[in-house]
Amino acid sequence: MAKKVKNNKRQLILDEAAKLFKAKGFGGTSMRDLGAQVGMEAASMYNHINSKDEILEIICFHVSDTYISQLAQIEQTQASYVDKIKALIHLHIRLMIEDGAAVSVANNDWKYLTADKLEAFKQARKNYEKGFAALIEQGIAAGELQPVNTSVALFTILSAVRWVELWYRPGRGITAEELEENIMTLLLNGLAK
Amino acid sequence: MAKKVKNNKRQLILDEAAKLFKAKGFGGTSMRDLGAQVGMEAASMYNHINSKDEILEIICFHVSDTYISQLAQIEQTQASYVDKIKALIHLHIRLMIEDGAAVSVANNDWKYLTADKLEAFKQARKNYEKGFAALIEQGIAAGELQPVNTSVALFTILSAVRWVELWYRPGRGITAEELEENIMTLLLNGLAK
Numbered sequence: 001m002a003k004k005v006k007n008n009k010r011q012l013i014l015d016e017a018a019k020l021f022k023a024k025g026f027g028g029t030s031m032r033d034l035g036a037q038v039g040m041e042a043a044s045m046y047n048h049i050n051s052k053d054e055i056l057e058i059i060c061f062h063v064s065d066t067y068i069s070q071l072a073q074i075e076q077t078q079a080s081y082v083d084k085i086k087a088l089i090h091l092h093i094r095l096m097i098e099d100g101a102a103v104s105v106a107n108n109d110w111k112y113l114t115a116d117k118l119e120a121f122k123q124a125r126k127n128y129e130k131g132f133a134a135l136i137e138q139g140i141a142a143g144e145l146q147p148v149n150t151s152v153a154l155f156t157i158l159s160a161v162r163w164v165e166l167w168y169r170p171g172r173g174i175t176a177e178e179l180e181e182n183i184m185t186l187l188l189n190g191l192a193k
Numbered sequence: 194m195a196k197k198v199k200n201n202k203r204q205l206i207l208d209e210a211a212k213l214f215k216a217k218g219f220g221g222t223s224m225r226d227l228g229a230q231v232g233m234e235a236a237s238m239y240n241h242i243n244s245k246d247e248i249l250e251i252i253c254f255h256v257s258d259t260y261i262s263q264l265a266q267i268e269q270t271q272a273s274y275v276d277k278i279k280a281l282i283h284l285h286i287r288l289m290i291e292d293g294a295a296v297s298v299a300n301n302d303w304k305y306l307t308a309d310k311l312e313a314f315k316q317a318r319k320n321y322e323k324g325f326a327a328l329i330e331q332g333i334a335a336g337e338l339q340p341v342n343t344s345v346a347l348f349t350i351l352s353a354v355r356w357v358e359l360w361y362r363p364g365r366g367i368t369a370e371e372l373e374e375n376i377m378t379l380l381l382n383g384l385a386k
Contacts, residue, residue: 082385136384145384149367152375153384155360160353167348174342182345190383191329191338191346192275 010048012038017055018101026056026109056109057117063106064124066095071131081139086184088132089161093180096165103165129154157187203241206231210248211294219249219302249302250310256299257317259288264324274332279377281325282354286373289358296358322347350380 016037020029031052035042049055074087096103110121133154139145145153161183168179209230213222224245228235242248267280289296303314326347332338338346354376361372 085384144386146378146382146386148375148378148384149371151360151365152367152372153379155356156353156376156379157384159356160349162355163348163352167344172344174345178342179345182341183349185339185341186346186349186383187379188383188385189339190379190381191278191341191350192381193337193339 006048009038009040013040013045013048014055014058015101017052018059018105021056021059021109022101022104026052026105026112053114056105056113059102060106060110060113060117060121061124063095063099063102064121064128067091067128068124068131071128075131075135081135081142081144082188084135085139085145085157086188088135089157089184089187090180092158092161093164093176093183096161097168097176097179100165100168107162107165129158132158160187199241202231202233206233206238206241207248207251208294210245211252211298214249214252214302215294215297219245219298219305246307249298249306252295253299253303253306253310253314254317256288256292256295257314257321260284260321261317261324264321268324268328274328274335274337275381277328278332278338278350279381281328282350282377282380283373285351285354286357286369286376289354290361290369290372293358293361300355300358322351325351353380 013034017029017034020033020037024033029052031042031045034052034055035045038045070091071088074084074091077084077087079087110125111118113121133150136145136153137150140147140150164179164183168176174182206227210222210227213226213230217226222245224235224238227245227248228238231238263284264281267277267284270277270280272280303318304311306314326343329338329346330343333340333343357372357376361369367375
């Protein structure tokens with residue numbers, strides 16, 4: 001029980017840290033700011049977390065680990081390449097809707113990771129992009145996808161969904177499901193009829 | 194002749210400022226850095242430019258004015274809606290390839306504009322987005338485009354091309370024309386065959 005409370009507090013610290021980093025940047029957020037946000041003295045936060053650097057590290061690798069483990073699962077399915085790519089787009093959109101602050105931090109503040117973690121994070125991102133690109137390449141080879149440049153397709157897709165994290169919230173007049181369906185239509189079938 | 198030299202120097206200052214702002218951010222760039230980059234004393238730069246704020250303003254409004262005047266031209270043509278939207282995507286890609294640093298500054302550093310300029314810039318951007326969205330809406334009504342949510346289509350397109358400014362350079366193994374053609378295929382016809 002005591003452990004569960006401790007874990008909950010740790011998660012609360014991480015969640016609030018992600019929101020603060022997103023709003024004010026990693027450099028613009030102090031442990032004091034974070035303490036005020038979660039209602040704890042900076043000193044007692046250190047019972048749950050070692051440093052601001054560690055918080056950034058946990059958030060960034062939580063996001064990259066999610067992408068990489070999901071990619072590995074998707075690669076192993078027997079689905080068509082179109083469906084595999086749809087599953088990856090679904091993953092990006094869902095993660096932005098459900099965990100937008102963490103995704104924003106992993107997209108924008110990863111450069112403040114300490115040197116060894118920075119290298120590991122860049123390598124993880126590169127591996128993910130390679131895996132995603134390989135699915136596109138195989139889909140083109142299988143005749144399922146348009147014969148476009150693989151890097152162009154990869155970065156257009158990754159970039160195309162990024163605005164969701166900044167824009168989407170309840171009250172936009174569109175459900176998460178409709179949003180996702182619309183983006184799938186645009187990226188897989190195109191805007192033109 | 195003296196005037197031409199002066200204008201050239203002014204343009205050089207603006208071009209180098211855009212590159213520095215892109216690399217180090219508006220806040221991270223001093224007039225001294227800029228002077229070193231263009232090979233002029235900070236004091237003599239003030240013969241060409243009033244302030245760092247003014248430089249930012251000129252760069253941001255150069256970009257927004259380009260978008261807005263091109264949109265007005267495109268709106269007046271008799272082309273199909275598909276072709277009008279292709280013309281806008283062409284404009285975004287070209288501006289990123291030919292004037293990438295300025296586009297980057299207008300995308301990322303606009304928030305450092307002084308209060309009245311900031312409002313004017315946000316209004317200009319809103320007007321541009323409204324005009325772009327109206328073309329999508331009319332294209333859907335005319336049956337030329339997929340019946341997707343207009344905001345989703347607008348932001349997906351605007352976001353989808355943003356990576357070009359960060360990625361594209363000669364030596365990527367793809368010409369600017371091929372890059373553009375590939376992105377058009379993806380956004381208008383989709384990745385799936």
